Amino acid sequence: xxxxxxxxxxxxxxxxxxxxxxxxxxxxxxxxxxxxxxxxxxxxxxxxxxxxxxxxxxxxxxxxxxxxxxxxxxxxxxxxxxxxxxxxxxxxxxxxxxxxxxxxxxxxxxxxxxxxxxxxxxxxxxxxxxxxxxxxxxxxxxxxxxxxxxxxxxxxxxxxxxxxxxxxxxxxxxxxxxxxxxxxxxxxxxxxxxxxxxxxxxxxxxxxxxxxxxxxxxxxxxxxxxxxxxxxxxxxxxxxxxxxxxxxxxxxxxxxxxx
Amino acid sequence: xxxxxxxxxxxxxxxxxxxxxxxxxxxxxxxxxxxxxxxxxxxxxxxxxxxxxxxxxxxxxxxxxxxxxxxxxxxxxxxxxxxxxxxxxxxxxxxxxxxxxxxxxxxxxxxxxxxxxxxxxxxxxxxxxxxxxxxxxxxxxxxxxxxxxxxxxxxxxxxxxxxxxxxxxxxxxxxxxxxxxxxxxxxxxxxxxxxxxxxxxxxxxxxxxxxxxxxxxxxxxxxxxxxxxxxxxxxxxxxxxxxxxxxxxxxxxxxxxxxxxxxxxxxxxxxxxxxx
Numbered sequence: 001x002x003x004x005x006x007x008x009x010x011x012x013x014x015x016x017x018x019x020x021x022x023x024x025x026x027x028x029x030x031x032x033x034x035x036x037x038x039x040x041x042x043x044x045x046x047x048x049x050x051x052x053x054x055x056x057x058x059x060x061x062x063x064x065x066x067x068x069x070x071x072x073x074x075x076x077x078x079x080x081x082x083x084x085x086x087x088x089x090x091x092x093x094x095x096x097x098x099x100x101x102x103x104x105x106x107x108x109x110x111x112x113x114x115x116x117x118x119x120x121x122x123x124x125x126x127x128x129x130x131x132x133x134x135x136x137x138x139x140x141x142x143x144x145x146x147x148x149x150x151x152x153x154x155x156x157x158x159x160x161x162x163x164x165x166x167x168x169x170x171x172x173x174x175x176x177x178x179x180x181x182x183x184x185x186x187x188x189x190x191x192x193x194x195x196x197x198x199x200x201x202x203x204x205x206x207x208x209x210x211x212x213x214x215x216x217x218x219x220x221x222x223x224x225x226x227x228x229x230x231x232x233x234x235x236x237x238x239x240x241x242x243x244x245x246x247x248x249x250x251x252x253x254x255x256x257x258x259x
Numbered sequence: 260x261x262x263x264x265x266x267x268x269x270x271x272x273x274x275x276x277x278x279x280x281x282x283x284x285x286x287x288x289x290x291x292x293x294x295x296x297x298x299x300x301x302x303x304x305x306x307x308x309x310x311x312x313x314x315x316x317x318x319x320x321x322x323x324x325x326x327x328x329x330x331x332x333x334x335x336x337x338x339x340x341x342x343x344x345x346x347x348x349x350x351x352x353x354x355x356x357x358x359x360x361x362x363x364x365x366x367x368x369x370x371x372x373x374x375x376x377x378x379x380x381x382x383x384x385x386x387x388x389x390x391x392x393x394x395x396x397x398x399x400x401x402x403x404x405x406x407x408x409x410x411x412x413x414x415x416x417x418x419x420x421x422x423x424x425x426x427x428x429x430x431x432x433x434x435x436x437x438x439x440x441x442x443x444x445x446x447x448x449x450x451x452x453x454x455x456x457x458x459x460x461x462x463x464x465x466x467x468x469x470x471x472x473x474x475x476x477x478x479x480x481x482x483x484x485x486x487x488x489x490x491x492x493x494x495x496x497x498x499x500x501x502x503x504x505x506x507x508x509x510x511x512x513x514x515x516x517x518x519x520x521x522x523x524x525x526x527x528x529x530x531x532x533x534x535x
Contacts, residue, residue: 073382081287084371
């Protein structure tokens, strides 16, 4: 059927719709830069969603666990072999995503007889200064969105990942207003938690057009905190060791929220 | 980076191979040397089995964990080529590999080991057990044994780490060139100066003022410096303490909190007070 160009476009469109439906229930992940590093945060611990890729690179992903695993392993393999043969300083998220992951994912997506990757991934790489932090979202079709300055937007020091476009959009517009660059950890944690809540609320109410009221947001956040576990990790900017990734325990995050 | 670096097989199983195997698959790591008896130096057995790993490394448990110390001299034949060599290498937050032997092979082994532990943690989402780590080094030594038989690339390391499992505490191992590992209760030494050091540590542990495990950090540093200085007295391949150049041995401590590298001024202060 795909000999005809029109049929191919149709097949791709169907496939896109199918993948979007599969990803639609994925719990959001917020990644927020702060003065001393980058925080990854999500709620609900059915399975791990935030991972260490290399010394300064972390990943969050939603989608099919099998696909996440394959891409995660590929990313770790690439980063580790590069870090071993050259040096840890030569491992770069930009190269990893643009030269390795994106082409592979695009290929799989467009080969309509093969299986695509049912996953959406969020990467961050901590820099020496907050301005050097890199955030990068890789879609199932290999498309990449970064936090860099473009004609349409200024540079952002956050990035989000969610099941639907609407949810992603609202989380981003919330962070654009509420997240101050160079914030301290506690402030970043609070804003990340709120951004997650907004993303989660929007997933449940598909007709949401704008940001919820403050009271509704607080209510939803407290309800979710009462029933779900917190998964969080940080990439520390100034650690003594080369490895900057550190997973935060549920208790550790809750203690910081109390302050 | 070659374009084909991302290979995603449909048969992906989730269990990952170990890091040296990954490097070999990608052609980034020299294959294990085959033990070829004909390739041995033909004239004498001694030439193919050089027992001299020119250096002195020592490690012992004391009240604050495990102390690992090494001199700084690197030699080629009877020439001193470097007097600030770092032979006490950090592998991860709680593990140290201290090396005697051919530096090229030893440093490469340390790099492979460092990446192996991290690769395992990142892919498998759990820390490698102490037994697994000890075994990983053993495997690297075994793979290298072909080179040892050919008279090149002998490495005899010491491995110190902290075990967080059921019976937490510092652990100390030494190896032979074939990869056999031996866990020790109190102390270990390797390198050309090690016979003298072993004698001192045995004496101190049995009849000294305190058992090694009871020593404070300053007392432990004193013993380590005295032992290295004694080794250097008769062994030309060991640097000991360079009094004129102010070059002190490298001393690191493994404890529950991680690895501490003792600052040079602290070592210098202890040296002035109790050794010089």
